[in-house]
Amino acid sequence: MLAQQLLNGLVVSGVYALFSLGFTLVFGIQRILNLAHGAVFMTGAMVAYYTVDGGGPLWLGFILAIVVSGLLSVLVEIICFRRLRKTGDEEFGGVVSSIGAGLVITTIAQQVSNTQILRFPFETFPVVIFRFWDLRVSMLQLFMAGAAIVMVLILGYLFYKTAFGRRVRAVTDNEHAAMLMGINPNRIYSQTYFLAGALAGAAGVLVGLAFNSISFVMGDPYLMFGFAIIILGGLGSIPGALLASVVFGMVQTLTIAYLPSGLTDTIIFAALFLILLIRPHGLLGQEDAGNLGGRR
Amino acid sequence: MLEVRNLKVAYSGIQALRGVSLDVAKGETVALIGPNGAGKSSLLNTISGIVRPEAGSVTMDGADLTGMRPWGVTNAGILQVPESRKVFSEMTVLENLSVGKTALHGRAADYDLSDVFKVFPILEDRRNQRAGSLSGGQQQMLVIGRALMGGPRLLLLDEPSLGLAPVIIAQVFEALAALKTQGLTILLVEQNAHLALSASDRAYVMEQGKIVKSGDSAALAEDPEITALYLGQA
Numbered sequence: 455m456l457a458q459q460l461l462n463g464l465v466v467s468g469v470y471a472l473f474s475l476g477f478t479l480v481f482g483i484q485r486i487l488n489l490a491h492g493a494v495f496m497t498g499a500m501v502a503y504y505t506v507d508g509g510g511p512l513w514l515g516f517i518l519a520i521v522v523s524g525l526l527s528v529l530v531e532i533i534c535f536r537r538l539r540k541t542g543d544e545e546f547g548g549v550v551s552s553i554g555a556g557l558v559i560t561t562i563a564q565q566v567s568n569t570q571i572l573r574f575p576f577e578t579f580p581v582v583i584f585r586f587w588d589l590r591v592s593m594l595q596l597f598m599a600g601a602a603i604v605m606v607l608i609l610g611y612l613f614y615k616t617a618f619g620r621r622v623r624a625v626t627d628n629e630h631a632a633m634l635m636g637i638n639p640n641r642i643y644s645q646t647y648f649l650a651g652a653l654a655g656a657a658g659v660l661v662g663l664a665f666n667s668i669s670f671v672m673g674d675p676y677l678m679f680g681f682a683i684i685i686l687g688g689l690g691s692i693p694g695a696l697l698a699s700v701v702f703g704m705v706q707t708l709t710i711a712y713l714p715s716g717l718t719d720t721i722i723f724a725a726l727f728l729i730l731l732i733r734p735h736g737l738l739g740q741e742d743a744g745n746l747g748g749r750r
Numbered sequence: 751m752l753e754v755r756n757l758k759v760a761y762s763g764i765q766a767l768r769g770v771s772l773d774v775a776k777g778e779t780v781a782l783i784g785p786n787g788a789g790k791s792s793l794l795n796t797i798s799g800i801v802r803p804e805a806g807s808v809t810m811d812g813a814d815l816t817g818m819r820p821w822g823v824t825n826a827g828i829l830q831v832p833e834s835r836k837v838f839s840e841m842t843v844l845e846n847l848s849v850g851k852t853a854l855h856g857r858a859a860d861y862d863l864s865d866v867f868k869v870f871p872i873l874e875d876r877r878n879q880r881a882g883s884l885s886g887g888q889q890q891m892l893v894i895g896r897a898l899m900g901g902p903r904l905l906l907l908d909e910p911s912l913g914l915a916p917v918i919i920a921q922v923f924e925a926l927a928a929l930k931t932q933g934l935t936i937l938l939v940e941q942n943a944h945l946a947l948s949a950s951d952r953a954y955v956m957e958q959g960k961i962v963k964s965g966d967s968a969a970l971a972e973d974p975e976i977t978a979l980y981l982g983q984a
């Protein structure tokens with residue numbers, strides 16, 4: 455039973471990781487909280503649903519979801535943050551404008567979906583259950599875990615092993631010096647937002663499949679959890695976001711399994727406060743990460 | 751090589767450059783000295799495209815760079831080593847140097863990793879260390895090395911001696927002299943006038959956004975006004 459729950463928790467963790475990696479990536483590079491990230495996640499699920507609903511195969515929906523969410527995220531950056539950055543108001547102005555963008559996207563989705571909860575047709579994802587020892591694992595769970603692991607590995611490779619990743623980290627570290635080395639920060643921002651949006655969109659599809667329930671408000675809880683995860687991990691830290699996603703996924707799954715369900719959020723957020731009391735900068739956070747804009 | 755003509759820059763109404771003209775010829779080391787706030791860094795940042803001028807022009811070998819964005823300026827072979835070092839502190843020494851290659855934009859590299867390590871051997875020993883953990887002198891060497899990786903035809907240096915111990919300053923300037931011997935053209939901004947004049951062929955003196963004097967460095971070092979104002983010998 456415990457092993458089964460740990461396995462379920464790991465699958466949930468993977469989805470959280472996909473969502474919060476993009477969130478923390480954007481915070482790391484711009485010190486901005488993109489509060490439209492939840493709406494981008496929801497858009498991914500919607501795109502996949504309407505692709506399947508229109509007769510397309512799920513794999514196509516998955517790819518379209520990733521591309522559309524990525525592009526939407528780039529659009530959010532250009533509309534919400536780019537102009538504010540020129541005036542230096544992006545920290546708090548950006549919070550407000552990204553809430554606005556989130557509302558616009560959510561409202562459009564509400565109109566399109568007619569305020570309905572959407573469900574994929576039966577067997578959109580083949581229902582196959584594997585059993586080994588005492589564990590039950592569905593093919594969907596394997597796919598979710600696999601997709602999350604592959605995407606995290608790709609992101610890690612891009613970020614730490616390629617010239618592109620070095621440019622992103624250079625802009626994160628010191629935008630002024632990066633510009634003097636011939637890097638165009640706006641291009642790096644667009645690329646980063648695309649990655650962040652694509653990961654969120656992928657997470658949206660996985661969540662939509664897992665619960666077979668897609669609605670225009672499905673991004674809201676994830677935005678809140680994502681927020682808690684990147685604080686817990688240490689703002690802007692990629693390994694921190696991964697670790698915190700696992701902590702959150704596990705705690706959530708185990709409390710749902712063993713305790714009254716109403717207590718889940720209470721326990722999660724109490725745990726968050728407790729950890730922050732001991733480690734104010736998060737699990738793997740830098741000393742100055744909480745200091746908004748401090749590294750500029 | 752570099753021609754700056756009548757450059758004017760203002761930040762929110764405050765005039766930082768009031769019509770600056772200067773030239774740097776190929777192979778020269780030119781120093782720009784003057785007190786804090788004279789506009790020396792503003793001039794470098796305008797040449798680099800970080801700041802846009804109100805009037806005037808910047809040309810490099812006849813190509814107009816006025817108002818070009820920084821990545822365009824680096825593509826023309828003008829690389830700036832910024833003030834107070836600005837290494838990418840969370841990245842390793844090797845990664846910092848590798849980011850410098852972005853400035854090539856596909857141009858052929860004049861300096862590769864082994865050239866940089868020849869100029870600054872300490873960087874090779876520290877190559878896998880976090881740049882933020884280096885000493886001030888090593889960081890200064892790293893940012894110069896990083897700019898070299900970008901294939902500079904003209905190197906702009908902003909206060910390379912700032913906050914460094916005399917022994918380290920001597921090492922950095924020895925390296926710059928070696929680079930000059932290899933044919934690198936350098937525009938050097940320094941508050942330490944004595945150091946700047948001894949390391950350069952020609953110099954400009956800047957005060958309140960204007961060039962007030964220029965000439966051979968050796969001659970300026972003898973100029974009574976300069977010695978009184980900047981060399982601390984009344």
